[in-house]
Amino acid sequence: MKDTFNNVVIYNGYPLSVAVAVTFHSAILALLLFLQSSRSADVMELVQPTVVKALLVQENPQVANERVRLERQQQQQQQRVREQEQAQRAAEAERQRQEQAQAEEQARAEEQRKARELASLRQRQEKERLDAEQFQREQEARAEEQRRQRELAEAQRQQEVRDRERQREREAADAAAAELASSEFEMVQSGTALIQQLVQESWSRPPSARNGMRAILQMRLLPTGELVDVSVTQSSGDPAFDRSAENAVYGAAPFRELQALPINVFNENFRSLSLIFEPEDLLN
Helix, strand or coil: CEEEECCEEEECCCHHHHHHHHHHHHHHHHHHHHHHHCCCCCCCCCCCCCCCCCCCCCCCHHHHHHHHHHHHHHHHHHHHHHHHHHHHHHHHHHHHHHHHHHHHHHHHHHHHHHHHHHHHHHHHHHHHHHHHHHHHHHHHHHHHHHHHHHHHHHHHHHHHHHHHHHHHHHHHHHHHHHHHHHHHHHHHHHHHHHHHHHHHHHCCCCCCCCCCCCEEEEEEECCCCCEEEEEEEECCCCHHHHHHHHHHHHHHCCCHHHHHCCHHHHHHHCCEEEEEECCCCCCC
8 A cells, every 4th residue: 555745756665764754855965954054145046956756766665664674683682682682781790699609608608617616616615724733732632631641640759759759757756756756755854763763762761651542743853953842732641751852852952964955855754753752661
């Protein structure tokens, strides 16, 4: 189907060719008008413009169809190229995104691994520190126990030494005491016998003396053996007998041999001394 308007033949189905032809001829016309208007006004002549008639030559339908098909193929090819490029860009972006995600995941995994290793290292170090402290405490406890045992053994040894020493001292003291007691006993016996002998040698019994009479006298002496005084603590009932006993003590004093006695022995046994007078050897 075709229409004719102003000597321009328009074929339906070819809009692109018509537009190109019209545009081309319009450009030529505009150029001619521009050149004509640029001439000087003094020599301006009215020139009848040349009319160019644009005619569209009927194109072979097969050629046109082939051209359209090629243009469409070219457009499709360009579209496919654009789509491929877009797909490639998208694939590249996805690849980069995946690489970035993988790198970030690897970085996180490496960071986590390092964190685990650091935590494990710190745990081992803490365990080693605690074990070392425990070992040190055990060593110190053993050393303290050994020291305490040594001190206990030493204290026990010293106590045994002291006990043995005290035992020896007690034994020595007992021996000395026994010896002293024996010696004191002997000294007392000797002093008593001496006084008895001297008094007996000085006693002159009165004629009134009879068997069964008993007079007890208390005499006081000084460490020098001198007589302080003598008194009758128990009378025989016969004044003459009592006086004879007192005279015998005065006659026997002083007892100089007592000066050799230790003062304690003298004080305990001879400072105050009782004498018993009994005429047991009389016949009547």
